[in-house]
Amino acid sequence: MSSIIDNIRTELKKQADESVKNSGMRFFKEDINLYGVKTAIVRKIGKDFYKEVKGIDKVEIFSMCEDLWRSGFQEEAVIACNWSYNIRREYEPDDLRVFERWVEEYVTNWAACDTLCNHTIGAFVQMYPEFLSDLKRWTGSGIRWVRRASAVSLIVPARKGIFLKEIFEIADLLLGDEDDLVQKGYGWMLKVASRAHREEVFDYVMKNKDVMPRTAFRYAIEKMPQEMRKMAMKR
Numbered sequence: 001m002s003s004i005i006d007n008i009r010t011e012l013k014k015q016a017d018e019s020v021k022n023s024g025m026r027f028f029k030e031d032i033n034l035y036g037v038k039t040a041i042v043r044k045i046g047k048d049f050y051k052e053v054k055g056i057d058k059v060e061i062f063s064m065c066e067d068l069w070r071s072g073f074q075e076e077a078v079i080a081c082n083w084s085y086n087i088r089r090e091y092e093p094d095d096l097r098v099f100e101r102w103v104e105e106y107v108t109n110w111a112a113c114d115t116l117c118n119h120t121i122g123a124f125v126q127m128y129p130e131f132l133s134d135l136k137r138w139t140g141s142g143i144r145w146v147r148r149a150s151a152v153s154l155i156v157p158a159r160k161g162i163f164l165k166e167i168f169e170i171a172d173l174l175l176g177d178e179d180d181l182v183q184k185g186y187g188w189m190l191k192v193a194s195r196a197h198r199e200e201v202f203d204y205v206m207k208n209k210d211v212m213p214r215t216a217f218r219y220a221i222e223k224m225p226q227e228m229r230k231m232a233m234k235r
Helices: 002-015 018-025 039-050 058-070 074-086 095-105 110-127 129-138 144-152 155-159 164-174 180-196 198-208 214-221 226-233
Strands: none
Touching: 002 039, 002 058, 002 074, 039 074, 058 074, 058 095, 074 110, 095 110, 095 129, 095 144, 110 129, 110 144, 110 155, 110 180, 129 144, 129 164, 144 164, 144 180, 155 180, 164 180, 164 198, 180 198, 180 214, 198 214, 198 226, 214 226
């Protein structure tokens, strides 16, 4: 299977564009490794090569995902995330340990964090909601991406209107976090939750607005009606 990974890397290098790379760099404060391939092309490459591995053992696919993650290239991380999500129907409880390790060891920017968490980990906790307690545990991590992951893993469930109690509990645990990317993460989670639970999220924001960092606060109220936003912004 290593030949498939080699072929993926060959194709990514062939599709690399220096102008795309330079443009992509501007989205990140952190150092990031990019080939310089447009996202749509990366997804197509991943989809095309997945046809060669579809149906093989989940452990082997996870191993190939790990190989892709290990490279440190953003485009390979996207493919790894897509492949791990493709086999979501095969997830088992112990798989969360694998996903947590990927966040701890390989995630180095917000895009990789969100791509993995929105889909792979989000799908996992919907299948196994008993592991929501692990997301709460992640809020105490010394790694900023693990803390962000605790919130952004609930973006898709929030969109569906579920896990509101846990969303508020995670927001409580992250409320005073000083990292702006963690603040944006839980603010985004609250913003998405407000689509299905506007009044509840508004009440939460109003209750906590004196201690909630402005970054998280602004994200949380962004999609609320103008009158609600005005009320929230009042001192």
